[in-house]
Amino acid sequence: MAMAGQMITLESFLRDADLLTPDAANQCAGLRQRLATDRLVIAFVAEFARGKSELINAIFFADAGQRVLPATPGRTTKCPVELCWDERDPPRLALLPIDTRLRPETLADWRDMPGAWTTVELDTSDTNALVKSLSQVTATRYVSREQAVSLGLWSDEHPDDNPPxxxxxxxEVPAxxxxxxxxxxxxLKHGLVVVDTPGLNAIGTEPELTLSLLPSAHAVLFILGADTGVTRTDLAVWNQHLNDPSLARYVVLNKIDTLADPLATSVERQDLIERQCLSAAETLGVPRHRVFPVSARQALSARLQNDSFGLIGSKVPVLENALRDELLPRPRRRWPLLNPPAVRQAFA
Incomplete structure (x- = not known):
């Protein structure tokens, strides 16, 4: 908290000296928000069909015994989703209607108006009920084109970004x-907060993501497809919303299982994965050690089947441990290890 106060003093000095550019002001605001909270906020950012929700399932929901967040073709999250834990509230899903975009209040304002949210109690002991409840994040509704324009979800000037x-x-707009x-x-009980963003269009049309949620994140996981590498839309997301050197940015090259070739040797496959990693690092301008090749689908399957070696092959524990070791200060590394004891024994 003291450092957050010092940031305010620094901003005032720079402003008085006419040295506080808009970009510098945004970076200072983001740093101040990060310093002022005891929570560790990690944003998962990706375009559609990069396996982002599957990665969240593999890390956070494998203990439920099946895929919890929707992560199959045609069933993906349609709005930004926060995963967190507040012991003052029961397990539940809170949903803010899309029509609130017609009002001037910010998301921070709406957080103080619980009556505006639709809430669904979550039965964590019943996996099927949990899956059904959380499927509501995929809900959509149909509105007229005029209504879509009013909601900020339709633009004749950018037809490629318009919804179906x-x-x-x-x-068709998110509900x-x-x-x-x-x-x-x-x-999550130890203060981790995960922000799941549903693609470039949602980031571009939801001011709260660009002005508040993403700048206040302590780290960003940018998920790419190993089979496609950095696409044009991936690069647009990176340049427009993640090109902030003050962010701890991790690039996840997901779906390495799709690179399997029955005619290629294991060494040839690893060489291909490494080339994709090097290419992504060069294109995005990040160090190679910040690019993590993984298979979220393989990791989830391995955890559901208690397959330690399959989990190692997915490389997800490498990503998890890097996040723990690089993001958590030493006094807070009492947080539980993400990979189970069987995996640690396999490395022993």
């Missing part, structure tokens, strides 16, 4: 503006 529409002109999942995972 029907032949009669109705537009919810924001979702908060209060879930008693051990890491």
């Amino acid at each position: 529409s029907t032949a009669d002109g109705r537009v 919810w503006r924001h979702a908060v999942i209060n879930y008693p995972h051990p890491l």
Whole structure:
């Protein structure tokens, strides 16, 4: 908290000296928000179909016994989702209606208005019920094109970014503006907050993501497809929203299982993965050690089947341990290890 106060003093000095540029002001604000909280905020950012939700499932929900967050084709999160734990509230899903975008209040304002949210109690002992409840983050509704424009979800000037529409002109939009999942995972209980962002279009149209949530994150996991590398839309997300050197940025090259070739040797496959990692690092301008090749699907499957060696092959524990070791100050490394004892024994 003292350092946050010092940041305010520094900002005032720079402003008085006419040295505080808009970019510097945004970076200072983000740093101040990070210093002022006891929570560790990690944002998962990716375009659609990069396996982001599957990675979250593999890390946080494997103990539920099946895939919890929707992560199959056609069933993906449609709004920003926060995973956290507040012991003052029961396990629940809180959903902010999309129509709140018509009002001037910010997301921070809406957080203080619990009556505006739709809440769903979560039964963490019943996996099927949990899956059904959380599937609501995929909900959509149809509105007229005029309504979509009013909601900020349709632009004639940027047709490529517009959501799907029907032949009669109705537009499919998310039913919810924001979702908060209060879930008693051990890491969340220790103050970790995960922000799941649903693609470039949502980032570009939701001011809270660019002005508050992403700048206040302590780290960003940017998920790419190992089979595609850095695409044009991936690069647009990176340049427009993540090109902040004050952020701890980690690049995750997901779906390395798709690079399997029955005619290639294991060494050739590893060489291919390494080339993809080097290419992503060069394109995004990050060190190679910040690029992590993983298979979220393999990790989730391995954890559900208690397959220690399959989990090692997924390389997800390498990412998890890097996040723990690099992001947590030493006094807070009492947080539980993410990989189970069987995996640690395999490395012994």
